Amino acid sequence: xxxxxxxxxxxxxxxxxxxxxxxxxxxxxxxxxxxxxxxxxxxxxxxxxxxxxxxxxxxxxxxxxxxxxxxxxxxxxxxxxxxxxxxxxxxxxxxxxxxxxxxxxxxxxxxxxxxxxxxxxxxxxxxxxxxxxxxxxxxxxxxxxxxxxxxxxxxxxxxxxxxxxxxxxxxxxxxxxxxxxxxxxxxxxxxxxxxxxxx
Amino acid sequence: xxxxxxxxxxxxxxxxxxxxxxxxxxxxxxxxxxxxxxxxxxxxxxxxxxxxxxxxxxxxxxxxxxxxxxxxxxxxxxxxxxxxxxxxxxxxxxxxxxxxxxxxxxxxxxxxxxxxxxxxxxxxxxxxxxxxxxxxxxxxxxxxxxxxxxxxxxxxxxxxxxxxxxxxxxxxxxxxxxxxxxxxxxxxxxxxxxxxxxx
Numbered sequence: 214x215x216x217x218x219x220x221x222x223x224x225x226x227x228x229x230x231x232x233x234x235x236x237x238x239x240x241x242x243x244x245x246x247x248x249x250x251x252x253x254x255x256x257x258x259x260x261x262x263x264x265x266x267x268x269x270x271x272x273x274x275x276x277x278x279x280x281x282x283x284x285x286x287x288x289x290x291x292x293x294x295x296x297x298x299x300x301x302x303x304x305x306x307x308x309x310x311x312x313x314x315x316x317x318x319x320x321x322x323x324x325x326x327x328x329x330x331x332x333x334x335x336x337x338x339x340x341x342x343x344x345x346x347x348x349x350x351x352x353x354x355x356x357x358x359x360x361x362x363x364x365x366x367x368x369x370x371x372x373x374x375x376x377x378x379x380x381x382x383x384x385x386x387x388x389x390x391x392x393x394x395x396x397x398x399x400x401x402x403x404x405x406x407x408x409x410x411x412x
Numbered sequence: 413x414x415x416x417x418x419x420x421x422x423x424x425x426x427x428x429x430x431x432x433x434x435x436x437x438x439x440x441x442x443x444x445x446x447x448x449x450x451x452x453x454x455x456x457x458x459x460x461x462x463x464x465x466x467x468x469x470x471x472x473x474x475x476x477x478x479x480x481x482x483x484x485x486x487x488x489x490x491x492x493x494x495x496x497x498x499x500x501x502x503x504x505x506x507x508x509x510x511x512x513x514x515x516x517x518x519x520x521x522x523x524x525x526x527x528x529x530x531x532x533x534x535x536x537x538x539x540x541x542x543x544x545x546x547x548x549x550x551x552x553x554x555x556x557x558x559x560x561x562x563x564x565x566x567x568x569x570x571x572x573x574x575x576x577x578x579x580x581x582x583x584x585x586x587x588x589x590x591x592x593x594x595x596x597x598x599x600x601x602x603x604x605x606x607x608x609x610x611x
Contacts, residue, residue, distance in 0.1 A: 236528050238437035317531040327589040328527035329435050332516040342589050375586070376579075376602040379595075383582025387574070390526040390541050396578075399608075403575040406607045409599065 221259050223249040228270045233322045234315065237267065237329050237337075267326070268340050274322060275344045282307075287351050293359040294405055297352065297377070301401035304385070308394035320389035324382045345382075349374045365408075372409035380404050420458050422448040427469045432521045433514065436466065436528050436536075466525070467539050473521060474543045481506075486550050492558040493604055496551065496576070500600035503584070507593035519588035523581045544581075548573045564607075571608035579603050 227249040231240040242263050246256050260266040286300035308318045319325070323344050331338040353374035359365045381404065388396040426448040430439040441462050445455050459465040485499035507517045518524070522543050530537040552573035558564045580603070587595040 235532055236435070236437055238435055239532070315531075319531050320527060324585055325527055328519060328524050328585055331588045331591065332514075332518050333434055333438070338589060338591065345586065345589060372598060373602070375595075376599045379582035379586045379599060380575075380579050380606075381582070382585050383578035383580070386523055386527055386581050386585065387544065387578045389530045390537060390544060392530065392537065396574075399571060400575045400578060403572070403606050403608045406605055407579075407602050408605045409602045 220249075220251055220255060224251055224256060224259060224266060225270050225273050228266050229274055229322065232267070232270070232326065233319050234317075237263075237326060242266075264334060264336060267337060271323070271326070271337070271340050271344065275347065279347075283348075283351065287355065292364070293355045293362065294364055296355055297405060298402065300381075301397060301404065304381070305394055305397040305401065308385075308388050308397060312392070312394055318389045318392050318394055321382055321385035324385055328386075345378050348381075349378050352377050367411055369409045369411050373407060376407045376409055377404055380407060419448075419450055419454060423450055423455060423458060423465060424469050424472050427465050428473055428521065431466070431469070431525065432518050433516075436462075436525060441465075463533060463535060466536055470522070470525070470536070470539045470543065474546065478546075482547075482550065486554065491563070492554045492561065493563055495554055496604060497601065499580075500583075500596060500603065503580070504593055504596040504600065507584075507587050507596060511591070511593055517588045517591050517593055520581055520584035523584055527585075544577050547580075548577050551576050566610055568608045568610050572606060575606045575608055576603055579606060 224245065227245050228240075231245060231248065242253065242256060245251075245263075245266070246253050256266075260269065282303055283300070286303055287296045289296075291299070312318050323341050326337060327341040327345075331341070349371075353370045356365065356368070356370040356373055360367065360370065384397050384400060384404075387400070388394055423444065426444050427439075430444060430447065441452065441455060444450075444462075444465070445452050455465075459468065481502055482499070485502055486495045488495075490498070511517050522540050525536060526540040526544075530540070548570075552569045555564065555567070555569040555572055559566070559569065583596050583599060583603075586599070587593055
C-alpha cells in the first residue's frame with residue numbers, strides 16, 4: 214500500500230469507528246486527524262470537507278459490508294429463506310461482539326447516520342437512501358426465489374423486501390436502545406413473517 | 413399559567429422543536445435560550461444541564477403523545493387490529509404535515525434521540541427505552557384482545573408487540589431517509605403480518 218493510500222485508509226477507518234461509537238456531530242475533523250495520525254492539511258488534500266469524508270466512508274463501508282457479510286449471508290448454499298435468517302444471525306453476532314468490546318450496542322452504522330443527518334444534509338441522506346435500496350435488491354431476489362420454490366405465499370416482493378429492510382433497521386435501533394443484542398435473536402425471526410400482499 | 417411555568421414550557425417546547433428538526437448534539441443551551449427568549453441563568457434554574465432538559469422534554473413529549481395521538485388511535489370504538497392501522501394512518505399524516513411545513517420528514521422524535529445518544533448517555537438511553545416499553549404495552553393489549561376475538565393466530569403477544577414497535581421505528585427511519593411519508597402508507601399495513609409464535 215502506498216503512503217497516500219495508507220493515509221486515506223486511516224482517515225476512512227478512523228471516521229467510521231468514531232462516528233459509529235458516537236455520532237457525526239460529536240466528532241470533528243481535528244479529532245479524526247489526531248486519532249488517525251494525519252495532519253489537517255493532508256486531510257483537506259483528500260477530502261474537501263467532513264461531509265465528503267463521510268460520503269467516501271459510507272461508500273467504502275457499504276462495499277466492505279457487501280463483499281464480506283452480505284456475500285456470506287446470501288450465498289446460495291442453503292435455501293433462500295434460511296439466508297435471511299443467516300443475515301439476522303450475523304447481525305446478532307456483530308452487536309454481541311461490539312458490546313463485548315465496548316460495553317455498548319452501537320446499532321447500524323448506516324441507520325445511525327440516516328437518523329442523525331437526513332433532515333439536515335441532502336447529500337448524506339441520498340447516499341444512505343441508496344445503500345438501503347442496494348440492500349433491498351438482494352432481499353427481493355431471495356423472496357422471489359423462495360416464492361418460485363413454493364416456500365412463500367404470493368406477495369409483492371419489492372414492497373416486502375423494503376419492509377424487511379425497515380424491520381432490520383428497527384431491530385438494530387431497539388438493540389441499541391436496550392443495549393441488548395438479544396433483541397435481534399429474539400425478534401429477528403419475525404422478519405420472515407412480514408408480507409405485503411400483491412396490489 | 414404563571415410566569416415560572418410559562419418559562420419552563422417555552423424551554424421544553426423549544427428544545428423539542430430544535431432537537432427534532434436537527435439533532436441533540438447540533439443544538440446548544442445558548443441557542444435554546446435565545447429561541448425561547450429565556451436568560452441562561454433562568455435555564456439553569458430549571459435544568460442543571462442540557463441532559464436534564466432533554467429527559468424532562470422526553471417525559472413531557474411522551475405524556476402528550478399518550479394523551480392525544482395514542483389515546484385517539486387506540487380508543488376502543490373500532491375492532492382491535494383496526495386501531496393499529498389507525499396509529500399507522502396517524503403516523504403517515506404526521507410525517508406528511510411536517511414535510512408540508514418544513515420540506516423534511518423528521519422521523520420519530522424518540523427514535524432519533526435513541527439512535528444518536530444511546531451509546532453515549534445512559535440516562536437518555538434508559539428514558540427512551542422506557543418510552544418504547546410503554547408503547548409496547550398497549551399494543552400487546554390490543555393483540556390479546558384480537559386473539560381473544562379469534563382475529564389472530566396464536567402468538568407471543570409480548571414479543572409480537574415488541575416486534576411491532578421495532579417495525580414502527582424502522583418505518584419512521586425509512587420515511588426520514590427517503591424524505592417520503594408515503595413509505596408509511598405503503599409499508600405500514602405489513603405491520604399486522606408480524607407474528608412471533610408462542611415459545
